[in-house]
Amino acid sequence: MTARYPGFDTLALHAGQPPDPATGARAVPIYASASFVFEDSDHAAALFNMERAGHVYSRISNPTVAVLEERMAALETGVGAIATASGQAALHLAIVTLMGAGGHIVASRALYGGSHNLLAYTLARFGIETTFVDLRDLAAWRAAIRPATRLLFGETLGNPGLDVLDIPAVSHIAHDHGVPLLVDSTFTTPWLMKPFDHGADLIYHSATKFLGGHGVAIGGVLVDGGTFDWLASGKFPTLTEPYAGFHGMNFSEESTVAPFLLRARREGLRDFGACMSAHTAFLLLQGIETLPLRMQRHVDNTRTVVKFLSTHSAVEAVAYPELESHPDRVLAQRLLPRGCGAVFSFNLKGSRAAGRAFVEALRVFSHLANVGDAKSLVIHPASTTHFRVPDNELAAAGITQGTIRLSIGLEDPADLLDDLAQALKRAQKVG
Amino acid sequence: MDLLSSPRLYAYTGGRAFDPQRPTVVFLHGAQNDHSAWILQSRYLAHHGYSVLALDLPGHVRSEGPALVSVEAIADRVAQALLASGAKRLMLVGHSMGSLISLELARRLPQRTAGVALIASAFPMRVSEALLAATRNDVPAALDMINVWSHSSSIAAFDRKPSNPGPGFSNAWQNLRLMQRIARRNGPAVLSTDFAACNAYADGIEAARALKCPALFVLGRQDLMTSPRSAQPLIEACTEASVVQIDGSGHALMSERPNELLAALRQFAARVFAAAPVAG
Numbered sequence: 001m002t003a004r005y006p007g008f009d010t011l012a013l014h015a016g017q018p019p020d021p022a023t024g025a026r027a028v029p030i031y032a033s034a035s036f037v038f039e040d041s042d043h044a045a046a047l048f049n050m051e052r053a054g055h056v057y058s059r060i061s062n063p064t065v066a067v068l069e070e071r072m073a074a075l076e077t078g079v080g081a082i083a084t085a086s087g088q089a090a091l092h093l094a095i096v097t098l099m100g101a102g103g104h105i106v107a108s109r110a111l112y113g114g115s116h117n118l119l120a121y122t123l124a125r126f127g128i129e130t131t132f133v134d135l136r137d138l139a140a141w142r143a144a145i146r147p148a149t150r151l152l153f154g155e156t157l158g159n160p161g162l163d164v165l166d167i168p169a170v171s172h173i174a175h176d177h178g179v180p181l182l183v184d185s186t187f188t189t190p191w192l193m194k195p196f197d198h199g200a201d202l203i204y205h206s207a208t209k210f211l212g213g214h215g216v217a218i219g220g221v222l223v224d225g226g227t228f229d230w231l232a233s234g235k236f237p238t239l240t241e242p243y244a245g246f247h248g249m250n251f252s253e254e255s256t257v258a259p260f261l262l263r264a265r266r267e268g269l270r271d272f273g274a275c276m277s278a279h280t281a282f283l284l285l286q287g288i289e290t291l292p293l294r295m296q297r298h299v300d301n302t303r304t305v306v307k308f309l310s311t312h313s314a315v316e317a318v319a320y321p322e323l324e325s326h327p328d329r330v331l332a333q334r335l336l337p338r339g340c341g342a343v344f345s346f347n348l349k350g351s352r353a354a355g356r357a358f359v360e361a362l363r364v365f366s367h368l369a370n371v372g373d374a375k376s377l378v379i380h381p382a383s384t385t386h387f388r389v390p391d392n393e394l395a396a397a398g399i400t401q402g403t404i405r406l407s408i409g410l411e412d413p414a415d416l417l418d419d420l421a422q423a424l425k426r427a428q429k430v431g
Numbered sequence: 432m433d434l435l436s437s438p439r440l441y442a443y444t445g446g447r448a449f450d451p452q453r454p455t456v457v458f459l460h461g462a463q464n465d466h467s468a469w470i471l472q473s474r475y476l477a478h479h480g481y482s483v484l485a486l487d488l489p490g491h492v493r494s495e496g497p498a499l500v501s502v503e504a505i506a507d508r509v510a511q512a513l514l515a516s517g518a519k520r521l522m523l524v525g526h527s528m529g530s531l532i533s534l535e536l537a538r539r540l541p542q543r544t545a546g547v548a549l550i551a552s553a554f555p556m557r558v559s560e561a562l563l564a565a566t567r568n569d570v571p572a573a574l575d576m577i578n579v580w581s582h583s584s585s586i587a588a589f590d591r592k593p594s595n596p597g598p599g600f601s602n603a604w605q606n607l608r609l610m611q612r613i614a615r616r617n618g619p620a621v622l623s624t625d626f627a628a629c630n631a632y633a634d635g636i637e638a639a640r641a642l643k644c645p646a647l648f649v650l651g652r653q654d655l656m657t658s659p660r661s662a663q664p665l666i667e668a669c670t671e672a673s674v675v676q677i678d679g680s681g682h683a684l685m686s687e688r689p690n691e692l693l694a695a696l697r698q699f700a701a702r703v704f705a706a707a708p709v710a711g
Contacts, residue, residue, distance in 0.1 A: 003575055003576040003578075003579035003580055004579065004585060005575070005579060005585060005588075005603070006585050006586050006589065010586070011589060014586055014589065014590055015589040015590060016589070016590060016594075017590055018590045018591075018592065021592070042479075045478075046475060046478070049446075049474070049478060050474060050596065050597065051471065051474045051475035051478055052471065052475065052689075052690070052693075053471060053593035053594065053595060053596055053597045053598070053689060053690075054593055054597070054598075055598060061597065061598035061599060062598075063598070065598075065599075066594070066598035066599050069598065069599035070589070070590075070594055070598075070599060070600070070601060073599070073600070073601040073604060074589045074601055074603070074604070077604050078601065078604060079600065079601055079604050079605045079608050080594075080599045080600035080601055080604075080605070081599055081601075082599055083599075225608070226604065226605060226608035226609075226612075227608060227611075229612065229615075229616065231493075232616070247446065248446075249446060253443055254446070254467070254470055254474070254596070255467050255470060255596065255605075256465055256466075256467045256492055256609055256612060257467070257605055257608040257609050257612055258600065258605060261599065261600070262596075265597075265599065
């Protein structure tokens with residue numbers, strides 16, 4: 001008798017959902033119901049008091065959303081997951097479950113702009129401070145940790161240069177100080193990397209991107225690896241001491257490995273309310289069912305485009321960790337053997353106007369602010385997301401006048417190369 | 432709460448203060464596990480008229496000291512704790528290795544024991560050679576084997592409804608992470624110690640024959656670790672045994688079929704505590 005877990009592709013299709021017992025539906029039904037009927041008063045009380053498993057109100061849990069949560073937990077090898085209204089809501093939920101005013105975070109400087117805003121400005125207003133460090137400088141991570149530090153945080157592949165987070169090393173630093181490592185795994189998905197295998201403790205995704213894969217729904221997922229020993233750390237009273245807001249529950253007594261998720265759902269979803277709708281969960285699940293197939297094609301197409309651009313006369317530099325020129329190439333080979341994703345930046349030769357001309361000339365690529373769609377996407381940061389930023393600050397962020405960010409989709413790669421070639425010619429004319 | 436100190440012996444009380452005057456349900460977990468395996472059953476009963484003591488056995492997570500090497504030694508220590516607790520009417524609920532401990536506890540505390548519920552039990556409780564070899568040579572591989580074989584099928588470990596302890600949780604990975612936590616926190620030898628205790632236990636039939644109270648066997652029809660058939664010698668040795676077989680469950684009945692297991696325990700508790708006199 002052999003012992004084997006179902007493979008990734010099988011879990012992407014089946015985890016979290018047997019055929020619907022009410023109807024026999026094989027597809028995941030959309031349970032568009034705010035509330036769920038109690039069998040009797042005792043059942044109602046038991047559900048409210050966490051004595052029985054089940055659904056009460058869709059802000060706290062919903063059958064369709066639970067399928068997504070359990071599927072993502074299965075794929076990430078986490079003890080559970082919570083789906084949220086967006087990736088930003090997932091990041092917020094993780095942080096507020098672990099700390100309040102006076103808490104401190106050490107974060108990679110190479111972050112998505114929205115995450116940077118939350119940490120640098122918004123949470124600071126509520127008394128949670130963040131120190132940003134160069135993600136490759138392990139001494140800086142260590143030096144930035146204070147007595148009040150409760151979390152280390154980075155992206156598996158950082159913005160905009162696809163800097164690779166050394167999860168084994170940074171998690172080691174975190175654990176030495178009794179705090180967990182949270183990673184944003186949006187760009188890599190569990191198909192390219194399973195951060196829990198490398199030492200991360202918490203993962204979140206903007207499910208809007210590759211998980212959903214079709215640009216049709218906004219959502220986030222927060223996954224707990226169940227690996228961090230909150231009790232041994234002694235730094236997380238929200239998880240290891242009685243909580244007056246929920247019947248005096250001590251979450252670490254209720255669950256040895258999943259107190260974080262219990263508190264996040266029973267407090268964070270309940271009170272902040274950034275839940276996911278059943279419709280959104282359904283759309284994201286359609287994407288996850290084909291995640292393995294899509295990610296392989298995303299990576300294949302990306303390699304083709306990277307090869308084309310890196311030898312083109314109009315291109316100054318391409319930042320992709322599989323290239324010899326990338327500073328994290330060796331680390332990427334170790335952590336990302338299947339590929340480094342499908343979002344990357346390159347620098348055009350020439351002025352800001354050349355960048356604008358390039359973007360406007362593209363016909364297959366869509367000019368918009370998103371990544372991880374089945375369709376190829378492009379944006380020119382200097383004229384859009386960063387257009388008010390002075391040149392010297394752009395340079396500090398690793399962005400030049402000619403930096404272009406591409407998200408490579410699933411089209412015929414020959415059509416992508418043709419589109420890029422004609423747009424590059426247009427850019428060269430502008431200079 | 433701590434039942435004993437030096438070394439500490441911990442018991443979860445189901446979210447309510449322990450009251451020794453109430454009939455008390457004692458939960459005893461299996462190998463490489465802890466009290467949290469019983470989260471739904473223990474919390475429910477604690478809020479429905481019973482006191483609950485869901486133990487971490489010695490050398491498991493919150494209970495200190497080394498894991499004890501025999502079923503009898505564990506029963507000695509737990510009996511000492513239960514006497515110290517002041518609880519006078521007990522229903523013992525044991526899962527797998529814990530079911531063997533419950534038999535030995537009933538021998539030590541016959542006047543206090545109103546009933547014994549044996550969940551996923553077997554006698555003799557032999558551990559397969561493949562698993563024993565992995566336990567000696569490759570603990571992570573052994574934990575994966577146990578995790579897969581604890582569920583009624585490999586996919587059932589990932590699609591059971593309701594998930595335990597509620598929506599959004601993974602039964603399979605929680606079970607694995609808990610076993611890994613114990614290996615890290617209490618040492619890699621806990622698993623082989625627990626299995627050696629199961630393998631060496633020889634008094635099951637005598638202990639079952641000696642029961643002076645009703646016994647309930649709750650068995651998973653698809654149990655790959657302790658098949659329903661392997662509980663038969665114990666069932667036959669008991670004077671008063673009832674059997675509930677739960678379809679769609681393997682060894683991990685508490686997480687695969689939490690509601691069905693709870694229903695069986697509720698019914699049994701109501702019966703045995705109604706019948707059992709209060710010990711002096």
